Amino acid sequence: MTQHDHRGLTSDLAVGDQQLIMGVRPGRRSPARGGPAMGSQGQATAQHDSTDAPSRLPRMRRPAETPSASRRAPSASRPAPGGAPPAPGDATGRASRTTRLDSLARELHAAGRQGRTSSWLAERLGVSARTVKRDVIALQQAGVPIRASSGPQGGYVIDQSGQRALSLTPDEALAIVVGLQAVPDQPFAAAGSSAAAKVLRAVAPDRRADVTAVAQRIWIRPGEPEPPHDDAVRTVLADAIRDHRVVLLDHAPAGATGTVTEQVEPLGFAHSRGAWFVLVWSREADAGRWFQLDHVTAAQPTHETFEPRDVREIFRPVPAAD
Incomplete structure (x- = not known):
C-alpha cells in the first residue's frame, strides 16, 4: 500500500484506510439540533402512568399526576425559555452529561451578571434542580468560576472577569x-x-x-510547496491594510532582472494558484494590481493615509497577477 507524505495533524495514513468524519465519533450519530423530543418508549410510559390506578376500586385514591416540570424533558412542541439554543438530546430526550455541561456553561455565559436560577436551568436543560447543582459543582471543579447567590432571585453567576471570553463546542x-x-x-x-x-x-x-x-484522524494532502515570503514585509503590509497607510513597495516582476518601486495603497491579501498575493491600488498605474507576495522585496510605510476603496469593485473582473 502506497503511503503519502501528508502535512497536517497526522501523517502516513493510506488513502481509503479510514472514513474520516469531522466531529463525529465512529459509530455515533450526531444529535439533531433543537430541543429533545420524547421518544416512543417515553410516551408509552407516560400513558401507562396515567392509567396505573385501577378504576374499579372507588375507595382507593388515584395518585395525583403532578410530575415536576424539572423532571420532564421539554417536548419539541413546547419552546424552551429564552436564551441559547436548547441542548441536543439522545434517544430518550435527555442531553448527555458532557453536552449538558457545555450547555450549562453557555447559558451562564449568555446570562452575564444577571445569572440564572436553578429552576430556570433545570427547565432549560430538561433535568432536575438537583442535577443542575451537581453539574455546577462539576464545572467549578473543572475551573469554571461559578458562584451561587442567595435570596428569592438567587441562582448561579459566572465571574466574567476570571473566565475565558471564548467558549467553543x-x-x-x-x-x-x-x-x-x-x-x-x-x-x-x-x-x-x-x-x-x-x-x-x-x-x-x-x-x-x-x-x-x-x-488526529484528519489528514491534509499538500500540493506543491508555496514560495516563501518575507514575514517583515507581510507585517508592514498587514499594518498598512489596517491603518489605510500608503506604502512604497519594491517588487521584482516575473522575468525581470531588477526591482521596481511603486507607491501603493494596500487593500488586502489573496490566495490563488498556489501562491499568496497582496492586493493594492497602484498610484502609478491608477488601477488595482496584484503583487505576488514572494516577489515583494521591501515595503516602506509612509505618513500618508488613504480613503478605503471597494475591493470587489476594483478587482472585477480579476486582473492578471504581476
Missing part, C-alpha cells in the same frame, strides 16, 4: 483547527499555530481529548 474547535491546517503556508501561519492551541483551550476540559482524537 468540540465541532467548532475542529472546524477552526482543520481550517488553519488546510493552508499552512498562509501569511499568518505562525500566529495560526498559537491560535490553534488557544482554540483547544476554549473547549471544556473534559471534551479536549475528544477534539484531539478526531483531529
Whole structure:
C-alpha cells in the first residue's frame, strides 16, 4: 500500500484506510439540533402512568399526576425559555452529561451578571434542580468560576472577569483547527499555530481529548510547496491594510532582472494558484494590481493615509497577477 507524505495533524495514513468524519465519533450519530423530543418508549410510559390506578376500586385514591416540570424533558412542541439554543438530546430526550455541561456553561455565559436560577436551568436543560447543582459543582471543579447567590432571585453567576471570553463546542474547535491546517503556508501561519492551541483551550476540559482524537484522524494532502515570503514585509503590509497607510513597495516582476518601486495603497491579501498575493491600488498605474507576495522585496510605510476603496469593485473582473 502506497503511503503519502501528508502535512497536517497526522501523517502516513493510506488513502481509503479510514472514513474520516469531522466531529463525529465512529459509530455515533450526531444529535439533531433543537430541543429533545420524547421518544416512543417515553410516551408509552407516560400513558401507562396515567392509567396505573385501577378504576374499579372507588375507595382507593388515584395518585395525583403532578410530575415536576424539572423532571420532564421539554417536548419539541413546547419552546424552551429564552436564551441559547436548547441542548441536543439522545434517544430518550435527555442531553448527555458532557453536552449538558457545555450547555450549562453557555447559558451562564449568555446570562452575564444577571445569572440564572436553578429552576430556570433545570427547565432549560430538561433535568432536575438537583442535577443542575451537581453539574455546577462539576464545572467549578473543572475551573469554571461559578458562584451561587442567595435570596428569592438567587441562582448561579459566572465571574466574567476570571473566565475565558471564548467558549467553543468540540465541532467548532475542529472546524477552526482543520481550517488553519488546510493552508499552512498562509501569511499568518505562525500566529495560526498559537491560535490553534488557544482554540483547544476554549473547549471544556473534559471534551479536549475528544477534539484531539478526531483531529488526529484528519489528514491534509499538500500540493506543491508555496514560495516563501518575507514575514517583515507581510507585517508592514498587514499594518498598512489596517491603518489605510500608503506604502512604497519594491517588487521584482516575473522575468525581470531588477526591482521596481511603486507607491501603493494596500487593500488586502489573496490566495490563488498556489501562491499568496497582496492586493493594492497602484498610484502609478491608477488601477488595482496584484503583487505576488514572494516577489515583494521591501515595503516602506509612509505618513500618508488613504480613503478605503471597494475591493470587489476594483478587482472585477480579476486582473492578471504581476
